[in-house]
Amino acid sequence: MDEAVQLHPEQWQTRAQTHQLRADALTSLRRERIATGGDDEVEDFLFTYYPVRPGKLRQWHPGIGVTLIGSLTQLQPWVQSRWYRTWSISEDEHCVAFKAGAFMADRGEAVRWIRQVLSATAERDGYFGCFGLHEWAMVYRQREHRHSLPLRLSQEETDAVVEASQIRCSHFDAFRFFTDEARPRNALQPSPQSRVELEQPACLHANMDLLRHAMKLVPAVPSDLLLDCFELARDIRVLDMEASPYDVSSRGYGTVAIETKSGRAAYIARQRQFADRAAQLRLRLVAVTELLCAVE
Secondary structure (H helix, E strand, O other), rough: OOOEEEEEHHHHHHHHHHHHHHHHHHHHHHHHHHHHOOOOOOOOHHHOOOOOOHHHOOOOOOOOOEEEEEEEOOOOOHOOOOOOEEEEEOOOOOEEEEHHHHHHHHHHHHHHHHHHHHHHHHHOOOOEEEOHHHHHHHOOOOOOOOOOEOOOOOOOHHHHHOOOHHHHHHHOOHHHOOOOHHHHOOOOOOOHHHHHHHOOOOOOOHHHHHHHHHHHHHHOHHHHHHHHHHHHHHHHHHHHHHOOEEOOOHHHHOOOOOOOOHHHHHHHHHHHHHHHHHHHHHHHHHHHHHHHHHOO
C-alpha cells in the first residue's frame, strides 16, 4: 500500500504530544482511583468491561496510510512493533508505516465482521423508545444487584416500572444480563449471531461499543479516533446510569427519571445527541475497515 500521507518529526511529535495530554486528562480520575483504591461504578465500567487501560489509550498511532519520518531513535516505539514496517531513505532518516497486510493476515476475520456490523447499523433507523430500560430489567425481581449502589425506588416500585413498560432491547450484551423473569418481557431476543440484524444506531450500548471496535482495530485506527470513541462511551455511560434504577448521586451524578414523562423526554434528547456523535465515528471506523479490506 502506498502511504500517501507523510509526517516529519515536527509534525507527528506535536500530534503525539497532543494526544498524550488528552489521554491523560480523560483517564486522570481513573488513575487516581487506582492509586487510592477508590471506585466509581459509572466510569469504571469502561475500564473493566471493555476493558481499557489508561496506558494503552496514551499510546499514539498515526493510523493506516500514514508514514512517519525520523531517526531510528525517534521512531523506536514503532520500529519494535510487529505491526509496522521500517525502511531507510538516507543514512539518518528512516520511515515507519503500519503493515495492513500483516494485520489482515492475523485479524482479517474480525475486521470483516466489524465492518459488517458497523455498516449494517449505520444503514438502520434509530429506535428512540427504549428509555434505558435494559438497566431496569437487570434488577427486575432481584434482591441482590450487580452494583453496590442503592436503588432510587423500592424494589417493588422498580419492578412496577418494568411491568408497566414495553421493553425492546436490541443489544445482546445488555440483554444477557436481564434477570430470568425479565427476559420474556423483551420484545426482541438478541443473540451473539443477531448483531448484524438487530443492532441499531440509537442504542446506547451499540454506541459505547464503538470503543470496543476501535480498540480491536488499533493500530490501524488513528489515535484521535480512538479517543473520540472513548470520550463518547464515557459520556454515554453517564446517561446509562443516570437513567438506571440506581441512585448515583453519591458519585456526583444526576438523575434522569425515565419513569416520568419529563424524564423520558430528557433521555431521548440526550440519546439523539449521542446518536449523532456516534454516526460520525461509526462512518470513520467503517472507512478504516474498508482500507484494511482493500489490501486483501
